[in-house]
Amino acid sequence: MNFCLSFRRNSTKGVQANDSTGRLLKYDMGTNQVTVLLINLSGAVGAAVSRDGGFVLVSEFIGDWIRRYWLTGGNAGTSDIFLSNLNIVRPNNIKRTILGDFLIAAATVTQGSQTLVPIKVRIDGDGRISEMVSLEAQYGSTPISEAQQSGLSVYVSSRGVNFVGVYTP
Template structure:
């Protein structure tokens, strides 16, 4: 296996473009804490943690990736993806039209063996950066001759050092979404699954037997088998009430960020599902995020790290 990623269209990504600080509130008898981003920085999309437990790392609207250094340090600039990025033009911007100039890092995953952070950027493809940060290096920009468009989901297979990604080849409303595998040793990109409707999130199971990929437009999650009698085939795992974005693995289950329509608003929701598509838990974060939509829910060391956009100026920390 390798690094798995998904790519999707600008309309959807822009919708979501969007230890410890205060204040905190109670949700279902558990603590919700806001980890504030630097001034004018918004929309933390996805998270990663390095092999020493450092982080979270998160990509934001203005094209930078920040690293959390604890309550006294907060978030500091770590990396960026656009080679000709102008700090004067880009820093603090919320203008989505500047994406091709400033970059928009979405999915993140840390390869603990190589000590590299992998990045799925909406405009610059799949990139990687070392522990010192700075400008990330492009690893891949296309598959089968088709350029990436708006890579979004990313997961790293730590056992055999491959990267899984997902995204669309054209626009959000079509079915050009793909699930892809990148091998850092050969720099080869393999298409695992195609014809997805708004491919956004990607997660590898703990036993490495299958990959889950979310379809934003189709309100569902597909399972792609890597092993067993169903290897190299896919099936619908579950249909959801709302539109799913990123999905993350935790123990024997998965957390997925879902936007559930509830007239006249959309409810930002975190749902935990098992490998068979059963919803084990559903958390409503409307009180904490209002009209902001969740982009990712990732469990790490007994807490959920929550990303949202477009105007969220903090990372949510929810004690599980």
């Protein structure tokens, strides 16, 4: 199965309009059938399936949360808010790591100036935050769009810069 998100092409207009027309779609390659799993998503921009295939996480950029859609088990076919944290806003793409936890490209609001600062967030399969790293020194207030782990390194990208950040332990 493949999962796809549908959201406005012009994300700036979507944010300004508080758009909630996003959808989570499931494509079955065997039958060529597309099934709508979720509707009315607030700026759905990223999705990642859990290691065991039990759920898919969907980041809602406008809603400022991560939604979980259950694929198997007693909750199959239902969704809930997986992560909603006042310190994490504008969650963008979400990626599962080789360890089974998740990396989220997001932002946080600085206390003094109330400006958005890009962060990379690591959460486990239960929604517990294990790492939240500010990327303000490297990206200023430019939002990041992706944090992807490969081996021990994490690659961070943004549509607003002409480089890719590489972070190693």
